[in-house]
Amino acid sequence: MDSFVNEKDFELLAQDPYTFAVLDRILRGKCELVRADHRKLILCHSEKQYPVWIWTPDGMMEEEKEEAWKLAESCRPLEEGYRINMKYELAEYFMKKAREKGVDTGYYMQMYAYDCPEPIAPGQPADGEMYKCTPEDAEEAAGLYSQFTEDIGEEPLGSERSLEKARASITESELFFWKDENGKTTACCSYKVNQCFACLGPVFTLPEYRRRHYAQQLVYLVTKRLKDKGYTPMLYTDANYAASNACYEKIGYILRGRLCTLAAANNQTGTEEG
Secondary structure (H helix, E strand, O other), rough: OOOOOHHHHHHHHOOOOOOOOHHHHOOOOOOOOEOOOOOOOOOOOOOOOOOEEOOOOOOOOOHHHHHHHHHHHHHHOOOHHEEEEEOHHHHHHHHHHHHHHHOOOOOOOOOEEEEEEOOOOOOOOOOOOOEEOOHHHHHHHHHHHHHHHHHOOOOOOOOHHHHHHHHHHHHHOOOEEEEOEEEEEEEEEEEEEEEEEEEEEEEEEEEHHHHOOOHHHHHHHHHHHHOOOOOOOEEEEOOOOOHHHHHHOOOEEEEEEEEEEEEOOOOOOOOOOO
């Protein structure tokens, strides 16, 4: 098992271009941990707080699932609080093996992967307009990121980390606000580019401004902007958020893949970005 990836691994990930688009992007940067056999198994952990990723092909043999389980146990075990993104087929095997050890596990999150071949203008209007953030907006954006992590039940980022993330979203890609007719910031959306894909997220609307179609309008306009630039827009959603998923589908997003996040029972509160 090697501690690096090569072109063969990226060819393997191309078998699941939507479901594992984020893993492809992560592997092209710096990671705390990478293990790959360049055939049927890739394990990657970018950094703490974020989940571990395991890629495996469909239709694995029992011994191949066992190899994935032993690898995760040796370096990122579930009982130590790590969460792992993987296919459902492998998750079922991991849950069985964990039960044998007396560790209760379950789905921390069930995710859908969408792409948008052709954006469709929302049928419902929203007052205000999209605003592209500049470095001067970093502190306000950091506040939104902090509220987002609190809203989904994640461990707080802290003011310094939130500001760092906001600045990166503004300078390394693009970050947008939706401002209502009074100029108040109501929602935000950013994206990260990898190869031909542009992955949107997080998408967040302040609680007091929800159900006014601000996020839907914002996501539509960002999606259209990315299409015009030649990218394939995509995003991950929580499969349990039927209302928000329906909003994305109305503006042209199509379900392409399913993924789950497995965690020990004492680490299953909240949700996360894929």
